Amino acid sequence: MKYCSACGARVSLKTPRDDNRQRYVCDACDRVHYQNPLIVVGCVAERDGKVLLCKRAIEPRYGYWTVPAGFMELGETVAGGAARETLEEALATVELGHLFAMVDVVDAGQVHLFFTGRLSGDYGVGEETLEVGLFAEDEIPWDEIAFQSGKFALQKYFEDRGADNGVHIHELRRSPS
Amino acid sequence: MKYCSACGARVSLKTPRDDNRQRYVCDACDRVHYQNPLIVVGCVAERDGKVLLCKRAIEPRYGYWTVPAGFMELGETVAGGAARETLEEALATVELGHLFAMVDVVDAGQVHLFFTGRLSGDYGVGEETLEVGLFAEDEIPWDEIAFQSGKFALQKYFEDRGADNGVHIHELRRSPS
Numbered sequence: 001m002k003y004c005s006a007c008g009a010r011v012s013l014k015t016p017r018d019d020n021r022q023r024y025v026c027d028a029c030d031r032v033h034y035q036n037p038l039i040v041v042g043c044v045a046e047r048d049g050k051v052l053l054c055k056r057a058i059e060p061r062y063g064y065w066t067v068p069a070g071f072m073e074l075g076e077t078v079a080g081g082a083a084r085e086t087l088e089e090a091l092a093t094v095e096l097g098h099l100f101a102m103v104d105v106v107d108a109g110q111v112h113l114f115f116t117g118r119l120s121g122d123y124g125v126g127e128e129t130l131e132v133g134l135f136a137e138d139e140i141p142w143d144e145i146a147f148q149s150g151k152f153a154l155q156k157y158f159e160d161r162g163a164d165n166g167v168h169i170h171e172l173r174r175s176p177s
Numbered sequence: 178m179k180y181c182s183a184c185g186a187r188v189s190l191k192t193p194r195d196d197n198r199q200r201y202v203c204d205a206c207d208r209v210h211y212q213n214p215l216i217v218v219g220c221v222a223e224r225d226g227k228v229l230l231c232k233r234a235i236e237p238r239y240g241y242w243t244v245p246a247g248f249m250e251l252g253e254t255v256a257g258g259a260a261r262e263t264l265e266e267a268l269a270t271v272e273l274g275h276l277f278a279m280v281d282v283v284d285a286g287q288v289h290l291f292f293t294g295r296l297s298g299d300y301g302v303g304e305e306t307l308e309v310g311l312f313a314e315d316e317i318p319w320d321e322i323a324f325q326s327g328k329f330a331l332q333k334y335f336e337d338r339g340a341d342n343g344v345h346i347h348e349l350r351r352s353p354s
Contacts, residue, residue: 003185005178005210010185018304021250033182036215037249039288072214073198077281077348078288099279099344104254111216111255127195166343167276171254 006031037109041081042069042150044157045094045117050134051157052119054089056146057130064146067153068092069112082115090132091124098164101156103149104171114153116162148172183208214286218258219246219327221334222271222294227311228334229296231266233323234307241323244330245269246289259292267309268301275341278333280326281348291330293339325349 001024004011009028016023016032024033044067045052053065068086072078079096086094097116104111123132135141137158145151149172156168178201181188186205193200193209201210221244222229230242245263249255256273263271274293281288302309312318314335322328326349333345 001182003180003182005180005182005188008180008185008187011182034248035251037251038213039216071211072288074212074214074286075283077283078279079281079346099346102255102276104256106252106254109251111249164343166341169256169276 001033001035004029004031005033035109037111039072039078039081040069040105040110040112040149041072041078041085042067042112042114042153043082043086043094043096043117044100044114044153045086045090045092045119046157046162047119047134050136051140051154052086052090052092052123053133053135053140054126054129055131055133056128058128061146063130063144065141065144066146067114067150069114069147069150078113079115082113082117086117087126089126089129091122091126092119092132093121094118095120099167100160100164101153101168101170103152104169105149106171107174112149112153114150114157116157178210178212181206181208182210212286214288216249216255216258217246217282217287217289217326218249218255218262219244219289219291219330220259220263220271220273220294221277221291221330222263222267222269222296223334223339224296224311227313228317228331229263229267229269229300230310230312230317231303231306232308232310233305235305238323240307240321242318242321243323244291244327246291246324246327255290256292259290259294263294264303266303266306268299268303269296269309270298271295272297276344277337277341278330278345278347280329281346282326283348284351289326289330291326291334293334 094117181203271294
């Protein structure tokens with residue numbers, strides 16, 4: 001961030017009065033531009049003991065498998081976002097269950113929230129997807145799962161076997177180099 | 178948003194290629210400026226059946242009572258943010274329990290996440306706080322609670338009586354006027 005999105009002047013990193021962190025503050029209009037974590041919403045959608053996975057047609061992790069997930073948008077709920085992503089990526093309508101996994105992806109500034117879901121109709125290949133399939137636990141391509149957060153969600157989903165054991169929480173940080 | 182934070186040129190609302198929503202896009206460098214929901218993290222901290230509330234010393238809702246809560250920051254986990262807010266607003270150290278409430282504050286573009294907590298030491302009056310107190314369920318000033326999300330969290334907290342019943346999810350939207 002170099003310029004104020006409100007007035008177009010330069011911004012500087014400084015700690016505003018009554019704050020304890022550095023923020024981007026406009027040199028001209030004094031507006032403070034906060035930067036905060038983003039929410040990614042996803043769904044593990046099941047039918048007959050098998051879960052829906054999508055092979056990604058976009059970077060990052062092109063060609064790897066993922067549960068339907070993406071950035072939550074303004075104007076929707078967390079659950080609504082999880083259902084929307086499932087519709088967009090796998091053309092699938094789900095009856096959402098409960099929130100069962102939360103992953104703090106600290107270094108990326110993201111929180112990933114996963115719902116259970118029941119696949120209620122057909123599915124297909126969305127625009128950001130190469131291929132969609134239903135996988136039993138022993139059929140999942142564990143070494144080709146796109147993101148660690150989705151892998152965690154899938155593992156906990158099968159451990160729970162449909163029971164609501166509250167939210168499994170996991171923290172991901174880059175390994176110290 | 179009127180100006181690109183990267184290059185300072187004007188932005189326009191348009192739907193980028195491969196997208197299905199209007200975004201602010203820079204007229205000069207084509208950068209897309211996404212706007213997404215923010216996370217508020219809070220904690221219902223208990224000792225001996227009483228929960229910790231803070232009387233707000235800041236707007237909005239100056240003088241009303243709240244559970245410790247605030248915007249999640251980059252570099253922390255959801256749980257870490259809940260503990261930090263409790264420390265900042267009530268000078269209290271908590272042993273965090275489980276995630277038990279999630280409130281979609283749709284029109285504000287916020288998701289509020291609440292943890293249970295056990296107050297492990299003393300507490301005091303933080304900079305954004307006028308007064309701090311411990312309240313049993315029948316002592317809580319229900320009509321003077323600052324935010325509906327915090328009221329929902331307190332209600333569910335006492336309904337659960339410490340049990341982990343998963344996450345209670347609630348959706349708040351402005352009433353149609």
